[in-house]
Amino acid sequence: MLGYLARRIVLAVAVILTVIAALFAMMRAIPGDPVRTALGPRASEAMVETYRIKMGLDQPVIVQIWRFFSTILQGDLGSDAISGVPVARIIMAQLPDTLYLVLGAMVVAVVPGVWLGVLSATKRGSLFDRVTSVLSVSVMAVPSFVIAIYLLLIFAIQLSWFPAIGAGEGLADRLHRLVLPSVALGLAWIGYIARILRASMLEVMGENHIRTARAFGLSERKIMYDYVLRIAILPTITVLGMGIGQMLSGAVFAEIVFGRPGIGKLVYDSIAARNYPIVTGTLLVTTGFFVLVNLIADLLIAFLDPRVRNVVSR
């Protein structure tokens, strides 16, 4: 197991380095001068040149990549060349709000998704199963920003149940402002999780050890939750691991529509402004987070599934 963990960590680091290097090169391949964008039209050529040197943009891309990684190894993500604010400080100010949002969306997605998936599987072919199936596919087909706008119009403006914008202050206010963005981001995932779990459960329910459990007279509830769900949930965990990445990228819509601070909007704005230090720093953090979540998902699967555990141990 330790060997498996070590291999996965090495792989994770390789993925992060590859992604950052690729994005670093791609950012510099697209047109747009970060110095002029940042300084505005009135900046003199001398000032543009000074900032170009200050930002290291006068160097070849390979040198810029080397400098970037060597400063990272020293624990420094650099500074925004214009405001002078350390990139790490900017990211750390934004990251919690995105993590809260993703966490909220996960709760919105997982709790009803698992419940619907289990019920659909146990009531296979029933009206409930069919209605759930239709609703799942329907919700999955609607983009989250459309859901966000309707949630705002109905629950913030018409009914005034929730605030429309901002992240709030204090725990209660923050939670209150988290509800609509979380629902907007997580709603489509309810359908995904319900459909995947239903299919997985039906497959497991047909296996020999479940029939054996029934033959031993175990209660249906015990069979479902202790035997079927424990195995059937594994594909869902894998999907959720991947889903974190999609939610991180999807968070940008929720953050823009709900006027929330966050990593998604930070990256979006920074790309538009060609603010390279922030873009690369943020992508490093989000890629690292994504890789970490998938690593945890893999380890969790290995822990939950003896077959996988035995394979990785060998």
Add this chain to the structure above:
Amino acid sequence: MAKIDMTAVSRRGFIASTLALGTAGLALRSHPALAQVSAEGGRLRARLYADISNLDPAFWTSGSDALVMECIFAYAMQFETGTAEFKAQPLALKSITVIDDTHIGFELHPGILYSGDYGEMTAEDAKFSWERIADPAVQSPYAADWAQLDHVEVTGRHTGTIVLKAPFAPLFTTTLPATSGIILPKAAIEAANGKFATEPPVTSGPYRIREWQPRTRLVLEKNPDFKLFDVEFDELILIPIEDPKTAELGFEAGDLDHAQTSISSIPRFAAGAPKGGRFDQFTALNYYWLGMNEANADLTDQKVRRAIQHGIARDAVVEAAYLGAASPAAGIIAPGLPGHRAENTYNYDPDLARSLLAEAGVSGLTVTLSIQQTAEDLAAAQIIQALLADIGVTVQIDQYESGSFWSLGIEADGDQWKNLQLFLFSFTMQPDPSWATAWFTTEQVGIWNWQRFSNAEFDQLNRDAATELDVAKRDTMYIRMQELMEESGDFVFLTFEPVGTLSAAGVAPAMRPDGWPILSRFGRG
């Protein structure tokens, strides 16, 4: 040599100065109603279209920075609000005395206190601050605001003389009433190693920064030491919201007290503001036009460019882009400023356009129209596409995200400028016509002059008009410059962009004529 004290210094007022007016009373007079409501305190929650990035008067970068600087620094002068024309009033300055064209005397209000231990604002501070921006070694992007500054003479603790190398018309219109007129103590700037960004080492304005959460909110609290005018709200909570539609929803849900709307929502809000609030519409100084790159092989023949000018019905384009909220323009200088041009020369005439193309021997012409990814640009481009199709010109619309778009015509960014043909452009400016024309000189070719328009008469007029103090003469000069622009065939002037603002019930917004909010002057109403 007459001495002229100036209180309300508008462009026209300045140039025609013949009266000496007292100032202290005007600047310090408090309105009884304001004083009463001020005691009640309260918060004002307003939208910033972007987060602050640099609050140093020598290096600020965005309108959001300027909006906040107006709250935390006592400007030398400040624009009046609620007026149809731009008028600047002395603020930190008690009086301004035009000694002659190149010598401007000034006196500061005594007792303006800086935060921290930096004491009282003095004429030495004014000398340091203004000469700092003008100093080439500082490399301020705003050095041009003090382009003609020779030096500042300090004649007393609160008095001094601005000595210019040549007369400089924008001094009273866009230098002293804006960020370049801000006065800071030398000790504070030196303590910050010569410059600062988002954490000012000192403040002097009606508000001071209480809390800044990057990209989340900026909280300003009333500065109890500020005495130049009564401040209504105890707290300003400024929330960066890039998307105007989000701001509108925030306003409608009661999360904001003031916000600028999207252009497309102007007709809706003009019909009625939500929740008992008020909607105001302004004409911004921003000018919007179609540019043509005369260096592009397909557009080098002026007849072809002229045909395109005649092929575009500006009113139809503006109607489509701004949904009836704006009117066609005949130039780049907004109404109310010297040089505003009322009549266009080359108007919509598709028959003439077709005959010009025939004269040029051009048929089946296909051109690209480069635009940004905005609803306004796309709507305008589609109308232009349809109109030019009618004269036999096929238009291919290329949409770019902003970062890519703004490099299309810049030579330093590569050779893509050679392929640039038609483009829709919008520039913002300050309330002096020199800001509008500065980008179309020969010097700017390949930088911001993407038309590559080059005209010696224009260049000379641009230089002369900046030092001409006679408003009537400036008016004529700037109109002539716009005529030259249109005659070149490189420009189709479209409009000045409309601005819509929403204010909550009970909030009395204080707005410049162009829809720019002076948040520190907001009241209850």
